[in-house]
Amino acid sequence: MKAYQIQAGAGIAGLERVERQSEDPGASEIRVRVDAAALNHRDLSFARGQFYSRPGYPIIPLVDGYGEVIAVGEAVTRFKAGDRVITSYYPRWIDGALSPSKTAVSFGAQFDGTLAEEIVASEEAFVLAPRSLDAITAATLPCAGVTAWNALFVAGAVKPGGSVLLLGTGGVSLWALQLARAAGVFTIVTSSQDEKLERAHLLGASATINYRTTPEWENEVLRLTEGAGVDVVVEVGGEGTLARSLKAAGPSGTIVVIGRVSGGGGVSIEPGALIGGAKRLVGITAGSRAMLEQLVRFVDVNKIHPAVDKVFPFGEAPSAYEYLAGGRHFGKVVIDMRA
Ligand SMILES: NC(=O)c1ccc[n+]([C@@H]2O[C@H](COP(=O)([O-])OP(=O)(O)OC[C@H]3O[C@@H](n4cnc5c(N)ncnc54)[C@H](OP(=O)(O)O)[C@@H]3O)[C@@H](O)[C@H]2O)c1
Known part of the structure; x- marks a missing residue:
């Protein structure tokens, strides 16, 4: 599968297009075909080396992602193939007050993120996407x-x-x-x-x-x-x-x-x-999965369509980073994995 990888501090020029092996999901994991991934200021900070990560370790960047479940492990109970899902910022922060262990890891920082054709992760790290949003807009919920x-x-x-x-x-x-x-x-x-x-x-x-x-x-x-x-x-x-x-x-x-x-x-x-x-x-730091689920309901009930400024095709991901860094955007910058 196609993906980008980057090392913390490598700068935008350090974004490298790579081919990665497709993985089978473990017992409690799901495999998601990523359709859209949104950029956040934290992804610029990561590229600039201003965000905590393991040094010298290339990682697939970005935390925001929307996609369709294409395979589930045998112990998965929350999702089935065909479900439309979005990532949850802190996979271990399900609900309640935060703790250092709940917020120790997030997509696209301490482990692989969403700038890839597919992502395999614990079923706990996803929620059902809003029914009222398309791939591009739904991808903007997990962080911002x-x-x-x-x-x-x-x-x-x-x-x-x-x-x-x-x-x-x-x-x-x-x-x-x-x-x-x-x-x-x-x-x-x-x-x-x-x-x-x-x-x-x-x-x-x-x-x-x-x-x-x-x-x-x-x-x-x-x-x-x-x-x-x-x-x-x-x-x-x-x-x-x-x-x-x-x-x-x-x-x-x-x-x-x-x-x-x-x-x-x-x-x-x-x-x-x-x-x-x-x-x-x-x-504050992002939010729990329970907060994300509340947000999904609020978005559906109130028919909120998040402001997306510009959409870039997957092959132009470095340009999307440059565009965000330039500060001309109004709202979100999103990468369409299907384009
Ligand atoms: N704590 C958390 O969990 C969390 C989560 C998400 C983001 N963040 C942080 O929150 C910040 C915003 O993130 P973002 O993703 O929304 O960033 P963003 O989309 O890149 O937004 C940047 C915007 O900040 C505005 N800005 C720049 N300098 C300003 C100033 N002096 N006064 C007022 N506004 C100014 C600009 O708006 P105009 O062009 O309109 O002037 C600019 O477009 C970043 O530092 C990010 O790392 C933290």
Whole structure:
């Protein structure tokens, strides 16, 4: 079967097209024909050597995948041939609170991922795909989708009628926009580009701010919320945004710390910035399989079609990486394995 492999830190140029032997599934494993695989910022981090992995070990990259079950081991109970499935980010995190062992391994980092014609893994590492989505859109749930779900409804516990601030228009933020809108939440989206903000409005953003032309965007968030601040910040920015996000959150607000697209360096935070407003600073990492299953149901019920910016054929996977690294995307970048 055809696949790409890469070593952590090899850079995008280190993506190598290879032929791998097709594997038979073990007793508790399923074999899936991968139809689509989506890219995430973490896959760039992996290529750049900024993501934990075993050194000197080539791996099939990517965690996001959609496909059809083509063979099952004799002890498999959750799936049958013909089922449409998506990957679950942490195969060992089924439900409940996370623990180091539950989040120790994920596809496309510590073991082979989805940028291949086929994948063989434990049946525990998959869930049934949303019935309402096609291969390309369904492939975007396992990382960005479940992270947005966790940020809004688990860590952030936002309620209908509440408010959320979404930084930038990358995969996680636009997933969060579409979920929050469906849940009746007031959404403020920031971006470096007005054209992307117009597209965010079309996706249902309640208000938008250009963070380049309005560098003190936290004041604009306060103005838009009549001084109250937002209930939840989906904090994907890191070093360059965290201090402002703290100010943009209202009393009892939650800043869900997810990423570091603006840098991963240290940030100086005064204790009073949290104490005075009784604000919460919470880190999250993707989500459990149970969260992914909740997301699948929510997507089907609310007919959510995740924003996909561009689809690349399998043979142009390195171009898909370059495109994501260039930051021109609005939402998800997906690789169509059938093209
Ligand atoms: N903790 C977790 O479990 C988890 C899960 C998924 C992702 N992440 C992390 O979360 C971050 C986002 O991931 P992603 O996949 O959504 O990335 P992505 O699709 O590559 O999104 C990047 C976007 O971030 C925006 N951005 C860049 N600098 C910014 C700034 N200074 N202020 C506000 N927005 C800025 C840009 O939006 P505009 O072009 O609109 O300006 C850019 O398009 C990454 O650091 C990723 O590693 C963490």
